[in-house]
Amino acid sequence: MPVKLVDRTPDAYGYPLLIKQLLHTPLATAPDQEITYMGGRRHSYRTLRERIGRLASALAGLGVDAGDTVAMMDWDSHRYLECFFAVPMMGAILQTVNVRLTPEQILYTLNHAQADVVLVNAEFFSIIAAIAPRLTTVRRFVLIEDAPADTPPPVDFAGEYEALLAAASPDYEFPDFDENAKATTFYTTGTTGLPKGVYFSHRQLVLHTLAVAAGLGGAARQGRLHRGDVYMPITPMFHVHAWGLPYVATMLGLKQVYPGRYVPETLLKLVRDEGVTFSHCVPTILHMLLVHPLSKVIDLSRWKLIIGGSAMSQAQARAAQERGIDAFTGYGMSETCPILTVAFLPDAALDGAPADQAAQRTLTGLPLPLVDIRVLGQDGAELPRDGHSVGEVVVRSPWLTQGYLHDAEASATLWQGGVLHTGDIGHISPDGWLKVTDRIKDVIKTGGEWTSSLQIEDVVAQHPAVADVAVIGVPDAKWGERPLAKVTLKPEHAGKVTPHEIRNFAAKLIESTGVSRYGVLLQVEFVEALARTSVGKLNKRAMREAQGRE
């Protein structure tokens, strides 16, 4: 295309989209706004900026250079926020380490990402002790200590975080550089194979921040994020930038609350004492919060909560609603920075019956600005947006990982045909609502058709005795596969209901709603607990393996 590019005057500032640029507005307009760690330590954005400078100076003193990788192992903290900014602002790469992985997996990710420096909370001494001798690239360790550690340090630390900052200059000059510079990297926690590294540039993170702020800010009545909100993450900062919200909250100059390790009681107290109004978490955490006694006596009616990671059930949406919480679905994954869609309820749902609201709250949502999301049939052609044609969800947006680290083959599969393949199946309604019905690999192939395990789970979950449920396909001579529901019961119902009763309840609902033709072949089995991955998602691969499949 012979387009004409704009002429740039030699002195004109081209304004690369760098993470440091997110700080201009909050530092100008909210310099005294508060950031607190667990309700104890608290400081202003002015101090945040100063500490970002000190951290960069300290890391530079340890030999960290542009292009180097700095790995972080901490719970959600003000320190993590400082790393979110200081490390990429130096031109270095922040590796956010999933501390819930096994030591062997953590070893793999640090070596694979070629981490140069690792910041370690003393709580993870045992992990470091187990892997330190086998780390191939790490040159220095920095100690993070909330309280004096009760075990001796497993490695020779170059210094302690607060002491290093205190000794360093706040006046680090953060340079300009290419906006396509790598800013962050971390590893997906899929259920198959080795962890896979994804990575994001400064440009991608700035654009994600702007689009999330524009998308959430534009909400007419529900699910809105604004400059009067108080933000607290409840999806770990090591997991897809805590959904990118710490960057958004900082750009908007919000009060921010970092809760450390997630303890339901602590989280609820922080909501109460710090006036938290905006968070995000996975359904498992929401469940833990809702069953905690404290949640019954705290006013949660100002709390907005994006639910993602896996699907929220309608029963859970209703339970949250009854507690006054505005819980609604967000959709994305490690590969997508992550947010792609958010369930902003239309007036009809907000004004309608609570049950209708719950249904809409569990839908996958509407695309953020710039997100081009489509559903493809098995032939790769786009399916109509008719609310029922189910196919693979593919996406384009300005903030998708451009590949997997050092894995050309998986990268090519991810981006086959120039669109990112989410690995999810779902459908899109005429008014743009995406409904993810399942992971492609979790779909149950029965009688030559695809049956969504999630849809059946939603039906089973409606039985009052069911605490949690996972549906998988198990081999069947006649049907190919048939659905099996693994169910945990609420304690008060244990021994008072049979698998058969629940099966009949579900089969009746399935027949009456027509949700799935072959759903009636369902079998039900009671279990003590459901297998989960390190980030709390159902591990259906492990369940299938236990059933002799895979």
Added chain:
Amino acid sequence: MPVKLVDRTPDAYGYPLLIKQLLHTPLATAPDQEITYMGGRRHSYRTLRERIGRLASALAGLGVDAGDTVAMMDWDSHRYLECFFAVPMMGAILQTVNVRLTPEQILYTLNHAQADVVLVNAEFFSIIAAIAPRLTTVRRFVLIEDAPADTPPPVDFAGEYEALLAAASPDYEFPDFDENAKATTFYTTGTTGLPKGVYFSHRQLVLHTLAVAAGLGGAARQGRLHRGDVYMPITPMFHVHAWGLPYVATMLGLKQVYPGRYVPETLLKLVRDEGVTFSHCVPTILHMLLVHPLSKVIDLSRWKLIIGGSAMSQAQARAAQERGIDAFTGYGMSETCPILTVAFLPDAALDGAPADQAAQRTLTGLPLPLVDIRVLGQDGAELPRDGHSVGEVVVRSPWLTQGYLHDAEASATLWQGGVLHTGDIGHISPDGWLKVTDRIKDVIKTGGEWTSSLQIEDVVAQHPAVADVAVIGVPDAKWGERPLAKVTLKPEHAGKVTPHEIRNFAAKLIESTGVSRYGVLLQVEFVEALARTSVGKLNKRAMREAQGRE
């Protein structure tokens, strides 16, 4: 900087920031949303997309190619919105022509921008008749006709807009290209010298759109734009993209109302009948709307109105407030796409006395995300943000013109030192509020000090007999310059008040508020009307010339 750039998998989509990408979300989520022209013609976003395709096909049929310039001469219309998208989406450049300039100036801008095709509303036949023989680059004209023209066409038209669209295919394939491609160009309407061309890239317009949506969306209580709003521009689409709001409104999928030529009665009726909730205009238009009898009987309490172009007086802010309108200041200029800052009122002002609110509503505002705005002293050093140190306002943001078209010297001056010089003077408060106190060239130099003409205007405007006021500096043997207020009176006060009375009123206020040390040297003169530029701004250059200065 040896940063590491992200590795892009060959098939990965890099996602250039192109104007076409703004359409993904509204077409998916609001395909049936309405766009109306003057409350008569109305169609959906689906139709908008189809017409964008048709317009591109039609223009291609007329020989328009990537890199060509397509000039538009129309009032605010659905057609203009179509041009905002179709022309740049083809890789061509949209020139938005200021139809209020003189024919000679319009001739100059079309030749200077090397326009290839001109779309002309029949209302502007006389302009075209006057300049057509001297257009050096225009190859084709397209006719726009709301009603059959009553004069013969002054040139040979290649076709009429609606007929061309009807005959063209909606299935134009909009290609990808470099996001730094020029998308729009237009000419500043300064008071000195020839008009100067500014230009904006796809990337700049997309980033402006996102940041405006994020900034307005993030407003906690007042000045918020959201997906439930109904948008109508009252700053012309030829003038800095109607402040960029048509792009924002489209991205958010809002109902949009295009009012044609600005007629106060029509505008007010559209607000009433179409439920308009979000607009923007200059103070002169706000004045015309507030004095119109219809404004007294229409419910304007849902109307949010950004006021810019020149400063809103506190008296006007109060008058708007009394009518229930949420009027607040936005700041920017042709060179800045335009929006840089918006006056989002803090809780203290919103909960406080109406008078305090009015003061804050007339402040220049808080910076949008990514906007880095500073005030420099005469030595070029940054001044403290203390709320009173006055200096030149300079800015960096990702959406500033990178120069003036074919004018290297003016471009270098604009960008001297790597910051864009706004030509305004002002100060910034510790909490980020910018207050522009004057144009550098309108500052009155009295007794060796700078006195702001705008501050004195604000004082004079508080006299109940004053309809409008402009303060300029006039030569004075003793003081260098002294301020002269040119005043128009409200009709009911004419003949009942003397210049001397108003001078004394103002001098007393100036003394008691300490707003300006030399303001008390003020002289007052009554005039029939104030000289204005083509876009309705006070033309102080003309006034000074009439006083024998310049």
